[in-house]
């Protein structure tokens with residue numbers, strides 16, 4: 008599932024490519040993927056210049072000079088591929104559509120820009136969607152009131168993390184970090200990796216964490232996300248094929264989907280256990296459960 012780093016990768020790539028362009032035409036192959044009515048499309052999308060491309064949580068937002076924004080949610084299998092003559096940039100869910108001739112059977116919507124470039128919204132499982140929303144609404148804090156802070160925001164300090172965690176003192180840290188009202192955009196992979204890096208056992212309840220644990224956890228979350236973004240999330244540049252390991256989200260992973268393999272830190276075998284309803288990977292040796300102090 009595309010998570011924060013993949014959406015951030017799309018944002019950074021598209022920002023340089025589509026800013027200043029305008030959409031001339033939209034080809035809709037699956038109406039459930041494109042939740043914009045005819046009238047709104049004519050009035051607020053067509054022929055309006057792209058001002059900026061942004062991300063909040065896992066949503067990608069293309070701000071237009073109509074004061075509306077195109078909003079994309081990639082859900083399970085969404086990806087965006089920009090094609091202009093021989094130039095291609097694509098990111099999101101890693102499948103062959105990133106590198107093959109488009110449109111293909113996963114293509115749901117095609118945007119055609121004034122420079123003839125095309126932006127393909129591909130989504131095998133069809134859970135993703137595209138909407139258009141007044142930009143003022145997106146900057147209104149109420150719109151995102153159920154989302155916690157952005158983990159890569161400059162204002163996100165270890166104190167902020169501490170305050171957010173403390174609202175769930177008796178919950179397991181794994182569950183709390185997956186809760187989008189606590190933090191925005193952290194999914195299963197990034198939670199497991201951050202906890203491993205912090206040497207925190209995913210079953211530890213929040214009230215057992217020390218101040219030092221939280222400082223290290225804060226640093227680990229940012230480091231894991233930044234590393235994944237620097238590797239390009241899942242993009243056509245590192246994609247090889249659907250069977251290869253490359254092109255997955257997992258190039259940087261130390262524990263995620265590494266059960267029964269040696270921990271890169273201590274060589275103990277990594278285990279997989281269902282915690283908070285999710286397959287959770289950790290090293291029982293260097294992520295020991297905190298005993299009462």
Ligand SMILES: [Zn+2]
Nearest residue numbers: 270273290293
């Ligand atoms: Zn270990």
